[in-house]
Amino acid sequence: MEGAPLRILIADDDPVSRRLLVAGVAGADREPIVVADGSAALRALQQDSPPPLALLDWEMPGLSGLEVCREVRAQRTTTVPYQILVPYLILITSRGRSEDLAAGFAAGADDYVVKPFDPDELRARVGAGARIVRLQHDLADRVTALEEALARVKTLQGMLPICAWCKKIRSDGDYWQQVDSYIAAHTDARFSHSICPECHEKHVVPQLARLRQQRTT
Amino acid sequence: MQGATTDEPPVDLAVALRQAGGDTSLLIELVGIFLEDLSARLQALHRATSTADMESVRFVAHTLRGSLAGLGARPAAAIARELEARADEGRVDDAREILARLSRELGRLTAALAESRWKERLCGS
Numbered sequence A: 001m002e003g004a005p006l007r008i009l010i011a012d013d014d015p016v017s018r019r020l021l022v023a024g025v026a027g028a029d030r031e032p033i034v035v036a037d038g039s040a041a042l043r044a045l046q047q048d049s050p051p052p053l054a055l056l057d058w059e060m061p062g063l064s065g066l067e068v069c070r071e072v073r074a075q076r077t078t079t080v081p082y083q084i085l086v087p088y089l090i091l092i093t094s095r096g097r098s099e100d101l102a103a104g105f106a107a108g109a110d111d112y113v114v115k116p117f118d119p120d121e122l123r124a125r126v127g128a129g130a131r132i133v134r135l136q137h138d139l140a141d142r143v144t145a146l147e148e149a150l151a152r153v154k155t156l157q158g159m160l161p162i163c164a165w166c167k168k169i170r171s172d173g174d175y176w177q178q179v180d181s182y183i184a185a186h187t188d189a190r191f192s193h194s195i196c197p198e199c200h201e202k203h204v205v206p207q208l209a210r211l212r213q214q215r216t217t
Numbered sequence B: 001m002q003g004a005t006t007d008e009p010p011v012d013l014a015v016a017l018r019q020a021g022g023d024t025s026l027l028i029e030l031v032g033i034f035l036e037d038l039s040a041r042l043q044a045l046h047r048a049t050s051t052a053d054m055e056s057v058r059f060v061a062h063t064l065r066g067s068l069a070g071l072g073a074r075p076a077a078a079i080a081r082e083l084e085a086r087a088d089e090g091r092v093d094d095a096r097e098i099l100a101r102l103s104r105e106l107g108r109l110t111a112a113l114a115e116s117r118w119k120e121r122l123c124g125s
Helices: A015-025 A038-045 A065-079 A098-106 A119-152 A179-186 A197-216 B013-019 B024-050 B054-070 B074-088 B092-114 B117-124
Strands: A006-011 A030-035 A053-057 A088-093 A111-114
Touching: A006 A015, A006 A038, A006 A119, A015 A030, A015 A053, A015 A119, A015 B024, A015 B054, A030 A038, A038 A053, A038 A065, A053 A065, A053 A119, A065 A088, A065 A098, A088 A098, A088 A119, A098 A111, A111 A119, B013 B024, B024 B054, B024 B092, B054 B074, B054 B092, B074 B092
Parallel strands: A006 A030, A006 A053, A053 A088, A088 A111
Antiparallel strands: none
16 A cells, blocks of 8 residues: 555546646645546446545536445445445535535535635645545554454453363363363463472472482382 | 626636646646637537526536636636526526526637737736
8 A cells, every 4th residue: 555646536527627626636646537427436436446535526417426425435334344444535516505515424525625626725635635544544454464363363261161180171072181282272372391399399309209219229 | 696797807817827726837728628618518508598408507507617617717607607596496588698698708708818918928927
């Protein structure tokens, strides 16, 4: 992901506005993808690897920008494994009334630019969107890494039947296993064997004494 | 809604240039894109108005308004907006009258844009 230019979908049926939008998002690390109607915009956003940021004109032939927003929001969750990877959608429109704004956000737009737009404002809003896109991708990468790590980790939980005397554990197959071999089989933990001072006194010392006695006799 | 007064210049180059981010060559390109498309759009408006297809009138007027606003052609953009609103209300007779006004204003605008002086003025400023 890093190093690759940020692909930005631009959808507007008016050629003058389209050119202004392309100029407005231009940059060394940006790659504009330009379409002239809503259906083409939706197709571009439904690809396997859709542009992560889109500028959608509200009024377009075919599907409107509003309908594109709705479609994208309705389908995203089922087609992509990580729901956090959803495109950032900016509506472009000459409708500046607050009820239009509310309708735009309700349809799933992330931001809103009123035409005719100030190029500095457009640049700033696209910059804010690009920041969110980057954060989302970092987060998705982190989630992927964590899920992979989690898949490797084996955990033991719940009740383990253990013998009160010899401390063997009963495994699933009704087979009594030493604690160390049981844990080694069920987790990523490994054992290095040594002797604790108590057992040294109890078992090792008498054994050594016995050996010494055998040698002298 | 008030129509444009004839003494207002058809295009405000300062606004147009600001919207083009101060890039004169971009502005010249935008004017070229606009002029290239204009006659087809006007034809579409006349055709739709004569067949009382108000949905098409509304749509083309809206798109045209976007271009006009982007170029700082305020008077023409205001008339296009009027046309869009009347078409939305389905008022065919009003639409005809407004379209005639829009055609005149667009004539004034293209005359101003066709002059080569504005480019020199722009590049000199």
